[in-house]
Amino acid sequence: MTTNTATASLISTRVLVLIAAAIVINIVGGQINDALRLPIFLDSIGTVLVAVLAGPIAGGLAGLLTNLIWGLLTNPVAAAFAPVALVIGVVAGILARLGWFRTLWQAAISGVVIAFFLTLVAVPIQVYLFGGVTGAGSDFAVAYLSQVGQSLFGSVALTVFGSNIIDKVVTALIVWLLVRQLPQRLVTGYDYLKFSRA
Amino acid sequence: MASGVLYSPVESWLHRANPLTKLCGLVWIVSLTFVLPPAWVWGLVGLILLMALALGMGRAVLQRFAATALPFVASISIVQALFIVHPDARPLIGPLSISDIGLAHAVSIGGRVAAIIAASLVLVTSTHPSVLLRAFDAAGWPPALAFLFASPLLMIETFGNRAKAIRDAQATRGLRLKGRFLSRVKSIPALVAPLVTTALIEADERAHVLAGRGFRAHARRTTLEPVVDAPFERPLRIVLLALAILQIAVRLWL
Numbered sequence: 001m002t003t004n005t006a007t008a009s010l011i012s013t014r015v016l017v018l019i020a021a022a023i024v025i026n027i028v029g030g031q032i033n034d035a036l037r038l039p040i041f042l043d044s045i046g047t048v049l050v051a052v053l054a055g056p057i058a059g060g061l062a063g064l065l066t067n068l069i070w071g072l073l074t075n076p077v078a079a080a081f082a083p084v085a086l087v088i089g090v091v092a093g094i095l096a097r098l099g100w101f102r103t104l105w106q107a108a109i110s111g112v113v114i115a116f117f118l119t120l121v122a123v124p125i126q127v128y129l130f131g132g133v134t135g136a137g138s139d140f141a142v143a144y145l146s147q148v149g150q151s152l153f154g155s156v157a158l159t160v161f162g163s164n165i166i167d168k169v170v171t172a173l174i175v176w177l178l179v180r181q182l183p184q185r186l187v188t189g190y191d192y193l194k195f196s197r198a
Numbered sequence: 199m200a201s202g203v204l205y206s207p208v209e210s211w212l213h214r215a216n217p218l219t220k221l222c223g224l225v226w227i228v229s230l231t232f233v234l235p236p237a238w239v240w241g242l243v244g245l246i247l248l249m250a251l252a253l254g255m256g257r258a259v260l261q262r263f264a265a266t267a268l269p270f271v272a273s274i275s276i277v278q279a280l281f282i283v284h285p286d287a288r289p290l291i292g293p294l295s296i297s298d299i300g301l302a303h304a305v306s307i308g309g310r311v312a313a314i315i316a317a318s319l320v321l322v323t324s325t326h327p328s329v330l331l332r333a334f335d336a337a338g339w340p341p342a343l344a345f346l347f348a349s350p351l352l353m354i355e356t357f358g359n360r361a362k363a364i365r366d367a368q369a370t371r372g373l374r375l376k377g378r379f380l381s382r383v384k385s386i387p388a389l390v391a392p393l394v395t396t397a398l399i400e401a402d403e404r405a406h407v408l409a410g411r412g413f414r415a416h417a418r419r420t421t422l423e424p425v426v427d428a429p430f431e432r433p434l435r436i437v438l439l440a441l442a443i444l445q446i447a448v449r450l451w452l
Contacts, residue, residue: 011342012405013405013408013409013413013414014401014402014405016342016345016346016405017349017400017401017404017405017408018397018398018401019346020345020346020349020350020353020401021353021397021398021400021401022397023346023350024350024353024354024357024397025357025390025393025394025397027350027354027357028354028357028358028361028393029390031358031361031362032361032365032386032389032390035365035375035389036375036382036383036385036386036389037376037382038379038382038383042386045390045394049394061346065346065347065350068347069347069350069351071318072322072327072330073204073322073327073351073354075266076266076314076315076318076319076322077266077270077311077315079318129311130270130274130307130311131274131277131278131303131304131307131308131311132274132277132278132282133270133273133274133277134270134273135266135267135269135270135272135273136269139273139276139277142277142281143276143277143280143281144281146277146281146282146283147281147283147293147294149283152282170383170386174386174387174390177387177391178387178390178391178394181391182394182395182398183395186395186398186399186402187398
């Protein structure tokens with residue numbers, strides 16, 4: 001009973017259900033992106049939304065589990081990047097707590113900060129576990145930057161940051177927009193929201 | 199169940215094995231790829247794929263392996279052997295050079311990743327997510343954690359269909375899904391907002407239902423259909439994990 005009580009006090013049942021829905025929104029976000037044929041990922045809208053509504057622990061959990069479930073369902077490589085998704089949720093939650101999702105510009109800057117921190121975690125995984133590539137189109141950028149004299153570490157860092165910055169800024173702006181538009185009835189009880197609503 | 203699940207429903211000893219034993223086996227194989235020489239690791243990849251074929255799930259595993267591992271191996275070979283400038287690089291064509299060190303690096307990392315992908319695919323192809331979750335329940339995982347794994351798997355198909363319905367409805371209203379980059383970016387909220395709003399409404403309802411059922415009243419959940427756990431599997435799991443730890447220690451020591 002002790003463990004359960006501890007978990008219950010950390011994350012309420014309502015937030016637990018929100019995290020489950022956010023994981024699915026992350027996965028379905030990829031399908032929406034495919035439909036729009038955008039050169040971004042849109043796979044962390046749910047994670048950032050949970051982080052803004054319920055804080056960094058819930059956000060980190062949503063990100064971590066998204067990649068683990070993705071790995072279980074379709075792509076085992078995604079599971080290796082689960083720590084990156086965790087960092088996205090944690091950093092977004094901390095930024096939300098600091099009030100950096102209140103205005104459009106703050107949300108855009110938050111997207112850049114999230115991209116920076118995810119790069120710090122993604123680069124060592126990509127370099128040491130995968131030799132700098134992932135089998136995606138961005139590998140051409142790694143190859144090009146290596147050819148023009150960048151180290152492998154530098155090439156991967158520039159590529160990861162470059163390919164994520166637009167995605168995370170767009171994600172942060174969408175979440176900012178959603179949070180402003182959601183009816184009060186739906187978001188009552190999410191304690192972290194007061195830090196993000198102007 | 200969720201669409202896109204890789205599970206292949208055939209009868210085999212691997213399908214009948216406890217998912218926790220298979221997870222321990224995966225951990226052991228991952229650690230093994232860090233201590234075996236590259237040629238042996240590629241042999242291991244061949245063995246895993248042959249096993250998948252022999253157990254009747256070759257098509258599912260090979261298709262996914264080709265889609266996931268082959269682009270990776272091609273990428274790492276090109277980047278490491280041709281683009282990264284190693285000390286032994288020899289001019290090839292134009293600005294490109296070729297390096298034996300780079301090739302060796304590509305064979306080593308490519309083999310390791312291919313082995314991990316092949317072993318992971320055999321695990322997910324032989325294990326239905328619901329059976330994995332029952333195994334977690336039987337192992338005493340907290341209900342909240344088991345819920346977080348189970349619930350998304352059960353919702354993916356519904357949400358996928360809902361996203362498609364929203365897309366069709368918005369397209370009927372005149373939303374442009376093609377065109378310039380900025381206009382496509384501007385379309386995202388129209389597709390995402392209804393999905394999120396519905397998800398929040400459902401989250402409220404589900405939370406009430408779960409609370410009403412006393413979902414987190416007990417630390418452990420019982421399962422009506424326990425996952426088979428043969429007498430030898432528990433000691434096998436311990437051996438596999440011990441071997442994995444030993445292999446990681448050897449790797450760190452050398």
